[in-house]
Amino acid sequence: MSVSLKAGSSLLAAVFVAGLVVSEAEARPARTGQVPNGATLGCAGCHVSASGGGARNSFGLQIENGFLSQAGFAGVVQWGPELAALDADGDGATNGEELGDPTGSWQQGDANPEGEVFRPWDAESTPPAPMPTAVESSGWAKIKRLIAQD
Numbered sequence: 001m002s003v004s005l006k007a008g009s010s011l012l013a014a015v016f017v018a019g020l021v022v023s024e025a026e027a028r029p030a031r032t033g034q035v036p037n038g039a040t041l042g043c044a045g046c047h048v049s050a051s052g053g054g055a056r057n058s059f060g061l062q063i064e065n066g067f068l069s070q071a072g073f074a075g076v077v078q079w080g081p082e083l084a085a086l087d088a089d090g091d092g093a094t095n096g097e098e099l100g101d102p103t104g105s106w107q108q109g110d111a112n113p114e115g116e117v118f119r120p121w122d123a124e125s126t127p128p129a130p131m132p133t134a135v136e137s138s139g140w141a142k143i144k145r146l147i148a149q150d
């Protein structure tokens with residue numbers, strides 16, 4: 001009798017531990033370390049719910065549909081130039097520009113890029129347009145005058 005009680009409580013403990021592991025895996029907190037500045041965004045970086053799990057936002061859908069090493073829990077986000085060049089929310093700023101890595105050169109384990117972080121799934125959150133260069137803000141007439149001054 002005492003043996004079966006012990007076996008029963010061991011089984012209960014195993015089920016409890018397995019439940020903890022599964023609930024942690026569903027949130028996949030490791031994925032926040034697989035995109036630049038992912039920890040700043042947290043679970044909301046890819047999921048509609050800020051607490052993680054469940055439906056993906058537009059950025060999470062892009063990752064899920066082509067930028068995971070494999071489907072399911074073990075899949076690792078394949079951050080790089082291709083994913084960085086996409087624009088999940090269609091606001092004109094690339095995912096890389098919004099996450100501080102325009103070229104997609106950041107790799108897992110690197111320090112996060114510095115600067116302000118924007119939300120690649122939210123068209124209301126957009127980095128400011130870069131300032132035009134001197135040549136871009138000059139007209140041809142100004143350039144010709146500069147050249148003629150020699």
Ligand SMILES: [Ca+2]
Pocket residue numbers: 087088089090091092093094095098120
């Ligand atoms: Ca965008």
